[in-house]
Amino acid sequence: xxxxxxxxxxxxxxxxxxxxxxxxxxxxxxxxxxxxxxxxxxxxxxxxxxxxxxxxxxxxxxxxxxxxxxxxxxxxxxxxxxxxxxxxxxxxxxxxxxxxxxxxxxxxxxxxxxxxxxxxxxxxxxxxxxxxxxxxxxxxxxxxxxxxxxxxxxxxxxxxxxxxxxxxxxxxxxxxxxxxxxxxxxxxxxxxxxxxxxxxxxxxxxxxxxxxxxxxxxxxxxxxxxxxxxxxxxxxxxxxxxxxxxxxxxxxxxxxxxxxxxxxxxxxxxxxxxxxxxxxxxxxxxxxxxxxxxxxxxxxxxxxxxxxxxxxxxxxxxxxxxxxxxxxxxxxxxxxxxxxxxxxxxxxxxxxxxxxxxxxxxxxxxxxxxxxxxxxxxxxxxxxxxxxxxxxxxxxxxxxxxxxxxxxxxxxxxxxxxxxxxxxxxxxxxxxxxxxxxxxxxxxxxxx
Amino acid sequence: xxxxxxxxxxxxxxxxxxxxxxxxxxxxxxxxxxxxxxxxxxxxxxxxxxxxxxxxxxxxxxxxxxxxxxxxxxxxxxxxxxxxxxxxxxxxxxxxxxxxxxxxxxxxxxxxxxxxxxxxxxxxxxxxxxxxxxxxxxxxxxxxxxxxxxxxxxxxxxxxxxxxxxxxxxxxxxxxxxxxxxxxxxxxxxxxxxxxxxxxxxxxxxxxxxxxxxxxxxxxxxxxxxxxxxxxxxxxxxxxxxxxxxxxxxxxxxxxxxxxxxxxxxxxxxxxxxxxxxxxxxxxxxxxxxxxxxxxxxxxxxxxxxxxxxxxxxxxxxxxxxxxxxxxxxxxxxxxx
Ligand code: HDD
Ligand code: HEM
Ligand code: HEM
Numbered sequence: 001x002x003x004x005x006x007x008x009x010x011x012x013x014x015x016x017x018x019x020x021x022x023x024x025x026x027x028x029x030x031x032x033x034x035x036x037x038x039x040x041x042x043x044x045x046x047x048x049x050x051x052x053x054x055x056x057x058x059x060x061x062x063x064x065x066x067x068x069x070x071x072x073x074x075x076x077x078x079x080x081x082x083x084x085x086x087x088x089x090x091x092x093x094x095x096x097x098x099x100x101x102x103x104x105x106x107x108x109x110x111x112x113x114x115x116x117x118x119x120x121x122x123x124x125x126x127x128x129x130x131x132x133x134x135x136x137x138x139x140x141x142x143x144x145x146x147x148x149x150x151x152x153x154x155x156x157x158x159x160x161x162x163x164x165x166x167x168x169x170x171x172x173x174x175x176x177x178x179x180x181x182x183x184x185x186x187x188x189x190x191x192x193x194x195x196x197x198x199x200x201x202x203x204x205x206x207x208x209x210x211x212x213x214x215x216x217x218x219x220x221x222x223x224x225x226x227x228x229x230x231x232x233x234x235x236x237x238x239x240x241x242x243x244x245x246x247x248x249x250x251x252x253x254x255x256x257x258x259x260x261x262x263x264x265x266x267x268x269x270x271x272x273x274x275x276x277x278x279x280x281x282x283x284x285x286x287x288x289x290x291x292x293x294x295x296x297x298x299x300x301x302x303x304x305x306x307x308x309x310x311x312x313x314x315x316x317x318x319x320x321x322x323x324x325x326x327x328x329x330x331x332x333x334x335x336x337x338x339x340x341x342x343x344x345x346x347x348x349x350x351x352x353x354x355x356x357x358x359x360x361x362x363x364x365x366x367x368x369x370x371x372x373x374x375x376x377x378x379x380x381x382x383x384x385x386x387x388x389x390x391x392x393x394x395x396x397x398x399x400x401x402x403x404x405x406x407x408x409x410x411x412x413x414x415x416x417x418x419x420x421x422x423x424x425x426x427x428x429x430x431x432x433x434x435x436x437x438x439x440x441x442x443x444x445x446x447x448x
Numbered sequence: 449x450x451x452x453x454x455x456x457x458x459x460x461x462x463x464x465x466x467x468x469x470x471x472x473x474x475x476x477x478x479x480x481x482x483x484x485x486x487x488x489x490x491x492x493x494x495x496x497x498x499x500x501x502x503x504x505x506x507x508x509x510x511x512x513x514x515x516x517x518x519x520x521x522x523x524x525x526x527x528x529x530x531x532x533x534x535x536x537x538x539x540x541x542x543x544x545x546x547x548x549x550x551x552x553x554x555x556x557x558x559x560x561x562x563x564x565x566x567x568x569x570x571x572x573x574x575x576x577x578x579x580x581x582x583x584x585x586x587x588x589x590x591x592x593x594x595x596x597x598x599x600x601x602x603x604x605x606x607x608x609x610x611x612x613x614x615x616x617x618x619x620x621x622x623x624x625x626x627x628x629x630x631x632x633x634x635x636x637x638x639x640x641x642x643x644x645x646x647x648x649x650x651x652x653x654x655x656x657x658x659x660x661x662x663x664x665x666x667x668x669x670x671x672x673x674x675x676x677x678x679x680x681x682x683x684x685x686x687x688x689x690x691x692x693x694x695x696x697x698x699x700x701x702x703x704x705x706x707x708x709x710x711x712x713x714x715x716x717x718x719x720x721x722x723x724x725x726x727x728x729x730x731x732x733x734x735x736x737x738x739x740x741x742x743x744x745x746x747x748x749x750x751x752x753x754x755x756x757x758x759x760x761x762x763x764x765x766x767x768x769x770x771x772x773x774x775x776x777x778x779x780x781x782x783x784x785x
Contacts, residue, residue, distance in 0.1 A: 061552060062552055062553065064552075065548055065549050065552030065553070066549055066552075068508055068548060069508075069544060069545040069548040069549050070545070071512075072508060072511070072512055072541065072544060072545070072548075073541045073544075073545060075512055075515065075516060076515060076537055076540075076541050077538075077541070079515070079519055079525075079526040079529070079530035079537075080530050080531075080533060080534045080537045080538065081530075081534070082530075083526050083527045083528075083530030083531045083598075084527065086519055086523070086526035086527075086530060087523045087524060087526050087527045088523070089519075089523075089526075090519040090520055090522075090523025090526050090744060091523045091744050091745055091748060092748070094516070094519060094520030094521075094523070094744070094748065094752065095520070095748065095751050095752060095755060097516050097519075097520065098516055098517060098520050098752055098755055098756070099755050099759070100516070101509060101512050101513045101516050101517075102755070102759035102762065102763065104509050104512065105506070105509045105513070105759075105763055106762060106763065106766060108506050108508075108509055109506060109763070109766045109767060109769075109770050110766065112506065112770060113769065113770055113773055116773075117773065120773075133766070167745070167747070168744075168745040168747050168748050169747060170747060170748050170751040170752075171751070396530065396531055396534060397531060397597050397598070398531055398534040398535075398599075400534055400535050401534065404534065404535070404538045407538060407542060408538070408542070411542050411545055411546075415545065415549055418549070418550075418553050419549070419553070422552075422553045
């Protein structure tokens with residue numbers, strides 16, 4: 001088979017997934033934010049929070065549309081680009097893929113209802129209830145698709161002989177060892193990233209205009225959520241690392257440049273490798289890798305030397321891991337400081353420094369998601385299904401794949417641009433002050 | 449019933465569901481564009497956007513359900529269709545992407561531009577045309593497997609009368625189904641100017657629909673003798689289909705009971721589609737995949753069916769809620785809410 005078709009297949013998949021994941025993350029996280037804002041608004045009977053839910057929902061409709069079309073693209077592309085992989089996957093792991101469709105269905109139906117029924121119910125809580133299925137549907141789609149990816153990392157639940165399946169246990173395949181840590185980390189990072197993004201938007205408006213009551217409330221709410229999930233994310237990330245140490249040691253070892261098995265291993269942060277594969281210019285945290293991997297500073301950590309040379313993942317994933325973790329720490333730090341400042345009267349949490357760092361948190365959180373996925377997927381190389389099928393074996397043999405790559409590249413450029421243009425227009429032409437007055441005329445003037 | 453047969457029945461039902469709901473959507477795109485260039489958009493567009501806005505995502509899920517489900521129940525389809533359909537499949541994805549996203553951008557974002565309306569109309573016809581290729585391929589003769597490499601015979605595909613008659617049938621069916629639905633919807637909304645217009649569309653497109661059905665039948669007899677013979681054995685299903693077609697046209701012509709007329713059209717397609725499908729069996733892809741040999745492992749098949757039933761228990765009440773709030777809520781349909 002031509003190597004170029006394999007490379008192009010990988011690129012087209014990476015591109016589609018890298019694009020989809022942005023919108024998928026929004027699809028998972030933003031409904032929770034909308035639901036929380038509406039809940040607070042109804043509970044306190046505060047029009048500001050209700051308006052937040054409305055405005056976020058309006059933007060959400062646009063991103064969902066892109067999520068749905070790119071998701072449809074990746075769903076079909078998996079069969080088109082990786083026919084051999086999908087043939088195996090179809091036999092063993094199609095259950096969660098199938099269940100995912102139900103989650104979409106559920107979400108799509110209630111989203112349609114939610115968006116068109118803002119003022120149709122007598123009790124405001126009835127409308128809020130409709131947001132719950134959307135939150136659950138979005139969350140479940142992440143859970144189901146992540147189990148598929150987990151299966152690719154630690155395949156289980158089947159017995160194979162000469163390329164045919166003797167027995168298949170769909171539930172065991174779905175609940176493979178990688179599932180728990182991956183699912184929780186994907187969920188917590190999606191909620192974190194969406195809270196950070198909405199906080200960034202509020203911070204941006206405050207920087208540009210003045211700090212209206214609406215935007216201050218929005219900032220406070222989103223940064224609080226951001227802090228909670230940044231903390232949760234640290235925990236789930238740590239669990240993921242412990243999972244890797246046990247079940248996929250080569251991925252962790254490659255990411256940490258941990259070449260020899262040893263006890264009390266140091267954590268290597270950044271740095272680079274010279275020609276003889278020595279690490280230079282790094283920051284070393286003594287014994288911390290042992291702690292990250294096993295929760296014990298003196299535990300033994302498996303090195304890359306124990307993996308056959310041909311089955312080692314590329315070493316550059318080190319940077320992906322480090323960048324993700326650095327961003328994770330930064331998000332936690334910023335949101336924590338903000339909360340401390342806002343609790344102490346004399347300190348001003350709305351100073352320029354905070355607002356600027358919150359502004360950067362949003363895009364950085366999404367970068368962390370991209371880095372995390374590139375790390376996770378590259379770290380599985382050369383396998384597509386670890387231990388069973390390599391990437392070269394799985395790719396399509398069609399010679400047209402290169403052409404398709406550019407076709408899709410064009411599509412994503414157009415979609416991305418239009419999405420941003422539409423969102424900007426939508427909110428520019430509709431400033432929150434005007435809308436508040438229109439929707440809730442009774443609101444006190446001095447309040448804004 | 450064996451699990452393979454349940455699997456293919458469920459998938460076929462969903463494909464049928466997609467055929468109906470997507471046709472309404474695709475055809476509406478064409479009519480909206482046509483109304484725009486013939487300066488009748490003020491009559492039509494309110495009607496179209498009120499129905500389509502809340503449901504377009506649901507339409508898409510029908511399709512996703514089908515292609516995810518078929519890989520689950522019959523994994524070999526991924527191998528053959530996946531390889532052969534890389535190019536037409538990618539083109540269909542791009543068309544779907546343009547349509548779905550532009551729909552949201554324009555509807556929630558800004559005013560309707562001419563380029564958008566054109567794309568909305570054009571994709572409405574091109575998507576069914578490109579998707580119908582998959583059905584054409586399933587008849588066999590267009591996919592080749594040599595030394596483990598699967599390829600699509602483009603020349604045969606583009607010069608086959610059968611393949612073109614399927615494309616033609618797909619397009620006119622889309623327009624016919626859509627016009628009939630809009631007639632029903634306009635009547636419900638008591639939107640008489642729109643009703644007058646779309647009723648004519650429905651009557652107009654019924655003629656090419658029946659012609660296309662016949663030509664496809666004839667072209668199939670040339671292309672796949674076995675399938676054609678089996679369809680003749682199921683003559684009563686096609687007879688019922690024609691019967692319902694006549695009933696629907698009669699009602700629309702007399703200008704009454706548009707709801708029943710639309711249901712008859714659904715039944716018309718139901719019988720034709722299932723007659724075609726049953727006769728197609730046991731092949732999913734002639735001659736490479738049959739439902740028995742191509743089926744997934746039994747434990748997976750059963751798990752999928754269980755998941756399916758559980759899923760339906762969740763979905764049906766939600767769908768009923770959706771329909772009651774929008775389609776069957778007279779106030780909403782009339783535009784009062
Ligand atoms: C906002 C995004 C974000 C942030 C701040 C972090 N992560 Fe992460 N990480 C992800 C987003 C993410 C992800 C995109 O969700 C990944 C990709 C694959 C996966 O399962 O989750 C991931 C993967 C991933 C993996 C690989 C799991 C596997 O392949 O099975 C590990 C070990 C960690 N993360 C650990 C951490 C640690 C210790 C962090 C410290 C703060 C951290 N992550 C922050
Ligand atoms: C949505 C988040 C995901 C992102 C951003 C992502 C990213 C990537 C990237 C960057 C690659 C290229 C790796 C390389 O070949 O060098 C890749 C490969 C791949 N991913 Fe993922 N991935 C995601 C989730 C998934 C899931 C859930 C599945 C399973 C259904 C999956 C299936 C694949 C396949 C089949 C390949 C090609 C084989 C390979 O190169 O390893 N991915 N992905
Ligand atoms: C972990 C990574 C992923 C997450 C969290 C995720 C989540 C989501 C979400 C939230 C949506 C929007 C659904 C909606 O709002 O209706 C979506 C759409 C979609 N995703 Fe992904 N996704 C991921 C990766 C993938 C992969 C690898 C596939 C391919 C199998 C895929 C297939 C789809 C499909 C087919 C849709 C469109 C569904 C529809 O028509 O409504 N996703 N995804």
